[in-house]
Amino acid sequence: MSLPLASSTLLARIAVEEPVTSHPVAPPLFQTSTFWAETPGCFAAMATQARHPAFYTRYGNPTTRAFEDAVAALEGGEAALATASGMAAIMVAILDVVGRGDHVVAQEVLYGGTVGWLRNLAPYLGIDVTFVDQRDPDAFRSAIRSTTRLLVLETPSNPMMRLTDLRAVTAIARARGVVTLVDNTIASPINQQPLSLGADLVVHSATKYIGGHSDLSAGILVGSAERIKSASDKACLFGATLDPFAAWLALRGLRTLPLRVERHNATAITVARYLSVHPAVAAVHYPGLAQHPEHALARDQMSGFGGVLSFEVGGGLAGGEAVVAGLCHAHRSASFGSFSTLVVHPAAMWAGMMTSEQLAASGLPAGLVRLGVGLEEPSDIIADLQGALNGMPACR
Structure with missing residues (x-):
């Protein structure tokens, strides 16, 4: 017969038994800092x-x-x-x-x-x-x-x-x-x-x-x-x-990574093609475009071209900031690969990581905008870009 335990001891020894006759579909979370041994x-x-x-x-x-x-x-x-x-x-x-x-x-x-x-x-x-x-x-x-x-x-x-x-x-x-x-x-x-x-x-x-x-x-x-x-x-x-x-x-x-990446790939090429013919865009950087200088290499060593692209607008730092500020639905956020479209102005963002000399030496265009397309409908992303590039944001 085991001796009764004090409440503090009882609570310190709480354990969740693993099921013997059934198995969880989703792997369980082992949210513990350490493990104990039998011997x-x-x-x-x-x-x-x-x-x-x-x-x-x-x-x-x-x-x-x-x-x-x-x-x-x-x-x-x-x-x-x-x-x-x-x-x-x-x-x-x-x-x-x-x-x-x-x-x-x-x-x-x-x-x-x-x-x-x-x-x-x-x-x-x-x-x-x-x-x-x-x-x-x-x-x-x-x-x-x-x-x-x-x-x-x-x-x-x-x-x-x-x-x-x-x-x-x-x-x-x-x-x-x-x-x-x-x-x-x-x-x-x-x-x-x-x-x-x-x-x-x-x-x-x-x-x-x-x-x-x-x-x-x-x-x-x-x-x-x-x-x-x-x-x-x-x-x-x-x-x-x-x-x-x-x-x-x-x-x-x-x-869900394969499904999401397939959607990112398809949306990014659609958006890149739209930007490549927009009169306000000086250049589009996306390896899925036939005009990308390393497109043949991309086709050789990649099975898809990804969901990140960048494009250049005129006006230097101010021009890039104006486009980013004119987007209504894309989130201004320093990341990509998300369910939502994220946009950054790299020259402005990385100015805090590099000196002005290093930034200039990097060859980073001042008017470059980086877009990480999300899982939204491609036509909505394009409409958002159109408003920002034409100076007529849809949210104003």
């Missing part, structure tokens, strides 16, 4: 196993592991590491490969946060960085030194939608023993799988298409089991790992 031997085994999924959530969690395994399968990788943000994944990936005295070759046009990290933090850590034109594989070849350890790529790149020839550049890197890291956020794992094109590591801001609902912040890194194990060790020391609730939300987003 000292079990505890010792849990504590010493690398990336144990049920010992301590900073090292691993069943919900997080399910998310990692799903993305690894989508990207064709052996393993994945979920992190607290896309930038956390990028930081962990870089610092797992390079250290003081090493050299990195990166594209000139990358996500602003990545550029900021490479320009401002890498030198502080004793890491040298050379930026090259992503459209020229020979530029990467020429920039590689004996101390080069990593190439940082993003294709399509944010926000100019330029492409990197992944087969050509990764072949150059492999021949020199250099690791390649590819930011695949804009393409999504549905439209492009860089590992199959020769990359060593792939990173996503899962905040974007993978999550898809604008309600989580997460990143994920995919690669070989050996590389992910090494990166995971550092992520745990940095405290950069993902919490289980965000992983559970990301799992939910993954279930």
Whole structure:
């Protein structure tokens, strides 16, 4: 006969029993910071196993592991590491490969946060960085030194939608023993799988298409089991790992990812074609357009062209701001991959991440507007753009 427990002890020992004869359709959320073991031997085994999924959530969690395994399968990788943000994944990936005295070759046009990290933090850590034109594989070849350890790529790149020839550049890197890291956020794992094109590591801001609902912040890194194990060790020391609730939300987003990306692809090409003939638009940057300079490359290494596009208007900073301000339904928001259309003026937004000299050197047009199309009816998105470009917003 067991002794009666005090109320505080009773409440501290509440547990939910897992069903024996039935199974949940949606994977359950393991919202716990730590796990207990039946015996000292079990505890010792849990504590010493690398990336144990049920010992301590900073090292691993069943919900997080399910998310990692799903993305690894989508990207064709052996393993994945979920992190607290896309930038956390990028930081962990870089610092797992390079250290003081090493050299990195990166594209000139990358996500602003990545550029900021490479320009401002890498030198502080004793890491040298050379930026090259992503459209020229020979530029990467020429920039590689004996101390080069990593190439940082993003294709399509944010926000100019330029492409990197992944087969050509990764072949150059492999021949020199250099690791390649590819930011695949804009393409999504549905439209492009860089590992199959020769990359060593792939990173996503899962905040974007993978999550898809604008309600989580997460990143994920995919690669070989050996590389992910090494990166995971550092992520745990940095405290950069993902919490289980965000992983559970990301799992939910993954279930509809192919359907959503198909809609984003179809809407973006429709909108891009409309913008390409509008008299107020000087240029449209979208790899799905036949006139895009890397359209043939996009057709070769992508199965879809994504839901992000950018376009240039006249009037510099003021012109770009006027178009963004004239949109009635698109949300002014620093993201993409959402159910709703999100718009930003990159030159204005990234001014806080770069000096004026760095911004000018990036080649970012002052009147560039980036559009991440949502799941709305394409005709409504076009009507919103028409009002803004013609100076007659529908909401006024």
